[in-house]
Amino acid sequence: MLAAGTAVQAAAPLSFSFMGRKLKVALVGTGVRGTSFWGKRLVEVYSDSLEFVGLCDINPGRLAYAKKYMGVKCDTYTDFDTMIGENKPDLVIVTTTDATHHEYIIRGLELGCDVLTEKPLTTDEVKCQQILDAERKYDRKVIVGFNYRWSPYNTKVKELLQKGTIGKVTSVDFHWYLNTHHGASYFRRWHGQREMGGTLWVHKSTHHFDLLNWWLDSDPYEVFAYGDLERYGSANDFRGNNCRDCAHTANCEFHWDITKSKRDMALYVNNEKHDGYVRDNCLFRDQINIYDKMSAQVKYANNVVVNYSLTTYSPFEGWRVAFNGTEGRIEAWLDIPYHQKEVLSQEELHALEMSQGGKEVAKYEPVVVHKIWNKHETIQVPYERGGHGGGDKRLHDKIFKNPGAKDPFDRAAGVRDGAMSILIGVAARKSIESGEPIRIAELTDLEPRAKRLI
Structure with a gap:
């Protein structure tokens, strides 16, 4: 473990104290990256040295899909603190939307966990400083998954x-x-x-x-x-709701048919009702x-x-x-x-x-x-x-x-x-x-x- 106040002075060493048991891992954010690269692959390749003790997401539908897709038996949670409190993981893996990385990184450190986050670390300098301060304060490790x-x-x-x-x-x-x-x-x-x-x-x-x-x-x-x-975005002269429901399909060279992907349908489309997230949004919507x-x-x-x-x-x-x-x-x-x-x-x-x-x-x-x-x-x-x-x-x-x-x-x-x-x-x-x-x-x-x- 790094000394307090020095954690940001060097790249965190990638080592954990297994204490004669499997590394207890919790995952927050069950999108495609979390469930595959930081989920299913770890289960398939490293189950002799780690076990998932909890999955967390704001979307209960994605959680249910993630548990089945990853092939794990752990409990699922929509509340991060409850997951950490009930399972006491050694490592928290953060694969949520980028703007929320800092919330789970900092809270994970506060609750005594080491944290591995998907890139990017966070999205602005204020959140970045908060993470730096937290790693110094709580004397835990933060690892960034730069592959x-x-x-x-x-x-x-x-x-x-x-x-x-x-x-x-x-x-x-x-x-x-x-x-x-x-x-x-x-x-x-x-x-x-x-x-x-x-x-x-x-x-x-x-x-x-x-x-x-x-x-x-x-x-x-x-x-x-x-x-x-x-x-x-607004640079285009036409737009629709999403690629599944668009009047411009015939003349849009960027049309993408999400219904051809069983995984995207099961992970995203089938669970839109829970949080409103649309995976095949229009490329030309004004919100971009x-x-x-x-x-x-x-x-x-x-x-x-x-x-x-x-x-x-x-x-x-x-x-x-x-x-x-x-x-x-x-x-x-x-x-x-x-x-x-x-x-x-x-x-x-x-x-x-x-x-x-x-x-x-x-x-x-x-x-x-x-x-x-x-x-x-x-x-x-x-x-x-x-x-x-x-x-x-x-x-x-x-x-x-x-x-x-x-x-x-x-x-x-x-x-x-x-x-x-x-x-x-x-x-x-x-x-x-x-x-x-x-x-x-x-x-x-x-x-x-x-x-x-x-």
């Missing part, structure tokens, strides 16, 4: 940078492309409202900013950003108030400058990153269709990424290293399609199978990591609104450091 760090492909990039392959890194170009299947889906869901998800600067880009912080081994210092809503194009410049405490962008309506899903250094350049990319002969549809590619199965090594992908005054070298890196590039299962193994194993790449993510990733997104929002650069140190009491604390 992208654990992908072998991303780890190879980290290894090359860590070895000083291109000398001192000076600047980075990082661009992420969401396709019209995956990107559009955020605007159908609660993520399309900033009061729920903090905009995609926070909900989605927290993944990318965490990778940058980890790759560069430094904290962000200042952010300047642009953003707008031009493709979805987030950005669909985003661009930022991030200056780091070690003087690296990053140019970042996120596109939500690309014809393909993928990303590119390039690191410029004093001794050369590293380029990496995934799923750029012009570089490969991909036969899968964009919808199939996303389904495979989110799946938890797949072969140990599905293919190889290149990373290019180009040293100054030399020819470039192409390194072929083993790459797995399923489970976020193989990151999901490695993150799970670290937490629930090999918690004490040393990691030369420091992939364990604690509350400071979670904070620094969302604060870039929060600063970007504030920069767009004010037209001014925003310093990270102005947001919470965390002081950016040239070298990350681990």
